[in-house]
Amino acid sequence: MEQGRATMLAPACSRLLAKFRLKPARNLECRSWASAAQAGLAHSKTWPRYKDVYKGRIMLQRLTRRVSGTTVSMWLIGLVILAVVAYGTYKTLALGKYSLANWTDLIIYGVAQGSVYALIALGYTLVYGILRMINFAHSEVFMSGPFIGYFVATSLDQAGFLDRQPVIGLAIVLLVAMLTSLTIAVLLERIAYRPLRRAPRLVPLITAIGASFFLQYTFRGLFGSGIKGYPEIEQLKGTWPLAGGVNILKTQVVVIVAAVIMLAGLYYFVQRTKTGKAMQAVSEDKDIAALMGIDVDHIIVVTFAVGGALAGAAGVLYVLLFRQVHFFMGFIPGIKAFTAAVLGGIGNVVGAMLGGLVLGIAESLFPNLVLDGLGIPAPYQLKDALAFILLVLILIFRPTGILGERLAAKKA
Amino acid sequence: MALLEVKDIHTYYGAIHALKGISIHVDEGEIVTLIGANGAGKSTTLNTICGILHPGEGTITLDGQPIHELPAHEIVMRGVSQAPEGRRVFGRLTVIENLEMGAYARSDKAGIARDMERVFALFPRLKERAKQVAGTLSGGEQQMLSIGRALMANPRLLLLDEPSMGLSPILVEAIFDTIRQINSQGTTVLLVEQNALMALSIASRGYVLQTGEIVLHDTAAALQENEMVRKAYLGIE
Ligand SMILES: Nc1ncnc2c1ncn2[C@@H]1O[C@H](COP(=O)(O)OP(=O)(O)OP(=O)(O)O)[C@@H](O)[C@H]1O
Ligand SMILES: [Mg+2]
Numbered sequence: 309m310e311q312g313r314a315t316m317l318a319p320a321c322s323r324l325l326a327k328f329r330l331k332p333a334r335n336l337e338c339r340s341w342a343s344a345a346q347a348g349l350a351h352s353k354t355w356p357r358y359k360d361v362y363k364g365r366i367m368l369q370r371l372t373r374r375v376s377g378t379t380v381s382m383w384l385i386g387l388v389i390l391a392v393v394a395y396g397t398y399k400t401l402a403l404g405k406y407s408l409a410n411w412t413d414l415i416i417y418g419v420a421q422g423s424v425y426a427l428i429a430l431g432y433t434l435v436y437g438i439l440r441m442i443n444f445a446h447s448e449v450f451m452s453g454p455f456i457g458y459f460v461a462t463s464l465d466q467a468g469f470l471d472r473q474p475v476i477g478l479a480i481v482l483l484v485a486m487l488t489s490l491t492i493a494v495l496l497e498r499i500a501y502r503p504l505r506r507a508p509r510l511v512p513l514i515t516a517i518g519a520s521f522f523l524q525y526t527f528r529g530l531f532g533s534g535i536k537g538y539p540e541i542e543q544l545k546g547t548w549p550l551a552g553g554v555n556i557l558k559t560q561v562v563v564i565v566a567a568v569i570m571l572a573g574l575y576y577f578v579q580r581t582k583t584g585k586a587m588q589a590v591s592e593d594k595d596i597a598a599l600m601g602i603d604v605d606h607i608i609v610v611t612f613a614v615g616g617a618l619a620g621a622a623g624v625l626y627v628l629l630f631r632q633v634h635f636f637m638g639f640i641p642g643i644k645a646f647t648a649a650v651l652g653g654i655g656n657v658v659g660a661m662l663g664g665l666v667l668g669i670a671e672s673l674f675p676n677l678v679l680d681g682l683g684i685p686a687p688y689q690l691k692d693a694l695a696f697i698l699l700v701l702i703l704i705f706r707p708t709g710i711l712g713e714r715l716a717a718k719k720a
Numbered sequence: 721m722a723l724l725e726v727k728d729i730h731t732y733y734g735a736i737h738a739l740k741g742i743s744i745h746v747d748e749g750e751i752v753t754l755i756g757a758n759g760a761g762k763s764t765t766l767n768t769i770c771g772i773l774h775p776g777e778g779t780i781t782l783d784g785q786p787i788h789e790l791p792a793h794e795i796v797m798r799g800v801s802q803a804p805e806g807r808r809v810f811g812r813l814t815v816i817e818n819l820e821m822g823a824y825a826r827s828d829k830a831g832i833a834r835d836m837e838r839v840f841a842l843f844p845r846l847k848e849r850a851k852q853v854a855g856t857l858s859g860g861e862q863q864m865l866s867i868g869r870a871l872m873a874n875p876r877l878l879l880l881d882e883p884s885m886g887l888s889p890i891l892v893e894a895i896f897d898t899i900r901q902i903n904s905q906g907t908t909v910l911l912v913e914q915n916a917l918m919a920l921s922i923a924s925r926g927y928v929l930q931t932g933e934i935v936l937h938d939t940a941a942a943l944q945e946n947e948m949v950r951k952a953y954l955g956i957e
Contacts, residue, residue, distance in 0.1 A: 589810050589821050595772050596808045598792035601825025
């Protein structure tokens with residue numbers, strides 16, 4: 309008798325439960341949290357029958373589970389930031405203070421700067437892809453190349469070679485810088501990181517920060533703390549005219565062209581060559597890569613070498629834009645490139661390139677486009693803050709970065 | 721001389737003593753199977769043979785040459801490859817690229833092309849999917865790719881870890897047919913299986929593994945008749 313009733317009730321109960329579970333949940337997903345909460349409360353008040361109170365409570369429970377207080381405030385902050393950006397942009401454009409040529413200038417500058425970030429960001433992303441570790445000493449790998457390159461450049465300059473053969477001269481400086489950074493990166497891996505390959509993840513991270521300081525102060529100790537001005541190449545002074553009355557700095561052209569060539573080369577290397585594919589395989593599954601006959605340690609060295617060489621090249625391009633070296637010069641570009649890598653989706657090669665460009669352009673446009681409209685004095689002072697604001701925002705709203713899904717999807 | 725001779729190996733995961741003195745041998749041309757319950761140490765045995773793990777004690781020889789101290793990537797070059805448990809194909813690489821990775825240690829272009837054709841002949845489905853990213857293949861297709869990838873090393877000894885796991889009965893039949901075919905083409909096979917019935921039906925000999933030790937070793941036919949095996953692994957009373 310008892311049992312009979314229970315079995316009779318069971319399907320009805322489960323149907324009811326199914327209804328509760330599905331319907332409110334679906335509705336909630338497409339409604340905003342506020343209106344859904346109202347609906348839930350109103351519902352339970354106006355229909356105080358047990359079933360509906362229960363229903364309301366379930367709805368509230370699901371609601372609080374899905375949208376916690378922090379999430380709500382995060383979205384509010386995000387909304388406010390978006391609104392401020394939109395308002396500033398609108399004001400600036402309405403004021404019409406800048407011409408199209410001004411904007412083009414800023415964008416070109418942003419692309420030049422961004423392609424340097426992209427080259428550095430690749431070093432972070434390649435190493436992360438393979439070792440799941442952030443090589444915080446990468447900014448010093450970047451610094452070391454143009455720093456040593458400086459001595460070559462000045463002696464070439466004093467011999468008059470840089471002016472007679474600017475292309476060959478620049479190529480020599482580039483080569484020296486790339487080799488220097490490559491060597492430093494490979495030594496870092498060999499001395500500082502490889503012994504810690506099986507240590508908990510925090511350990512190599514702390515080591516990386518230590519290595520970063522070590523390199524900075526070694527360079528300071530060896531070469532002094534002063535700013536060293538790079539010699540200027542006569543043929544790269546001035547501008548070239550572009551269509552529409554815009555003039556483009558010759559150095560910017562060289563930077564962009566060189567960066568594009570290297571980015572394309574890197575992409576080809578990773579996607580098409582045997583070693584590049586082995587890098588992808590190692591980044592997915594080290595044990596299985598070894599089963600294929602891939603020497604994992606060798607691939608890790610190659611990864612550091614490639615990332616290092618790109619950072620050294622980025623350093624020379626950076627110096628073409630800013631014409632000076634300093635033992636601390638790696639810090640800001642390094643952390644911005646790291647932001648770019650996170651922005652693009654760390655571990656993703658195309659993401660790092662994209663992230664670098666987006667950050668470079670955003671950084672270049674942001675002071676004039678947004679801050680100016682808001683009436684903020686000296687907007688350029690805030691330029692560097694943008695990268696860090698952006699970094700925090702990505703980490704909050706889209707930790708996977710622009711192209712991050714691919715990394716997450718591979719786990720499935 | 722046996723092709724593969726595993727002598728009294730002990731393998732540890734930190735403090736865990738996973739293999740407690742395993743000895744097996746595989747002769748040229750054979751299919752030998754290793755059966756046992758979950759956690760018995762079957763995968764550990766295969767991973768120790770191919771160098772992902774290293775034995776704390778004991779020796780492993782291939783053609784009389786010790787290999788147990790070599791790193792995994794050098795053991796492949798000696799002619800041992802594995803299709804690991806759970807497929808573990810490179811999800812972001814295409815089918816073709818996965819197969820190319822299988823041949824990473826080789827440089828004979830003609831031989832690689834020939835083996836690629838051989839794999840496509842064994843698994844026509846893979847040819848249809850050649851340009852597809854492996855992560856989007858079905859479970860069965862990934863299993864085919866995993867076996868195909870291991871074959872691309874042109875191994876003398878192929879280690880298969882639960883190739884039937886998670887496949888439909890029809891596909892299981894097909895995979896076992898293919899294993900037999902691979903063997904008849906001259907590749908020696910060491911097969912780890914949960915599906916003891918199927919494994920014993922294609923193997924010549926079998927080992928039964930229990931908590932890190934070999935408890936039985938006999939011809940496949942004898943094992944199929946064995947009381948304990950029937951009860952524990954074949955589900956036959
Ligand atoms: N990475 C590891 N760390 C610690 N212990 C492990 C590890 N891998 C396996 N073991 C342990 O070693 C023993 C043997 O595991 P193994 O994977 O070889 O079993 P198996 O026979 O392949 O089982 P299954 O049929 O479930 O695949 C188990 O007790 C397992 O818990
Ligand atoms: Mg196993």
